[in-house]
Ligand code: SF4
């Protein structure tokens with residue numbers, strides 16, 4: 001049930017092994033990458049299974065959409081290789097479990113999916129979200145985070161139930177079939193991961209960036225340019241849906257933002273470091289955060305914009321200490337309407 005859709009033959013014929021050759025955290029030339037890839041395909045031990053930092057990026061690097069990272073997680077779980085210590089993994093599984101407290105409610109479009117971030121529902125305000133409903137809580141949590149803990153089994157167990165909760169408690173009986181995903185993680189789950197695992201999603205998902213871009217177009221004559229230099233912290237889950245990247249520039253262009261040129265942006269983005277700390281790889285987390293922040297500062301950014309709440313909570317303080325203002329993408333767009341009010 002819910003088997004990973006993976007074509008071994010595509011990998012057998014792959015000449016480039018981009019999934020491993022391009023990895024920013026493991027150092028492989030083409031020859032060693034092919035050896036390790038073969039080990040993973042055959043279910044043998046591989047240093048990739050021990051050392052992968054779970055950045056999700058190989059999902060983007062594979063030119064054949066063959067889900068190399070999901071296969072790594074499958075093999076880790078089969079072999080009992082836990083990237084995080086077992087007590088942390090166990091605690092997280094308990095902490096993040098559905099509470100079963102959801103009750104049906106009528107919603108009206110646009111319906112914004114706030115995932116399991118009740119502390120951010122204040123973002124849904126003003127002209128950008130006029131008339132919107134939001135849904136939030138443990139019972140609609142996308143559960144994709146278990147990729148960081150070698151626990152595809154938890155995704156298989158919980159995700160179908162979450163999807164059904166969203167559909168049968170909110171959307172279906174309200175006559176709504178579209179959901180705007182505030183978090184990349186939910187959009188990636190519903191549009192990419194669910195398909196990879198053969199899990200049906202009965203509604204259409206819209207990425208927050210697409211929603212914001214279209215709202216900004218509709219409200220064009222009310223925009224006051226923000227005039228800021230911004231570094232964008234791309235989240236790991238955006239690696240699942242790189243086709244949404246263009247919306248970032250689209251939004252910046254509409255509200256008068258300069259995206260600073262820097263080394264660790266776009267395909268070369270660095271993880272915020274939170275997951276490395278959960279894995280107790282503190283030295284790696286320190287190094288990655290230092291390089292990332294140095295890069296933002298040297299590029300002259302005065303804002304750092306986040307779309308992932310977890311990245312925001314992880315880096316906000318450190319970014320502020322560098323004299324850079326941390327802000328969520330949604331709130332950055334709000335500035336174009338709230339300036340001077
Ligand atoms: S996962 Fe993709 S990039 Fe990696 S070996 Fe297979 S086809 Fe090539």
Ligand code: SF4
Nearest residue numbers: 023052053055056058
């Ligand atoms: S998930 Fe990231 S660290 Fe792991 S193999 Fe893929 S690219 Fe490398």
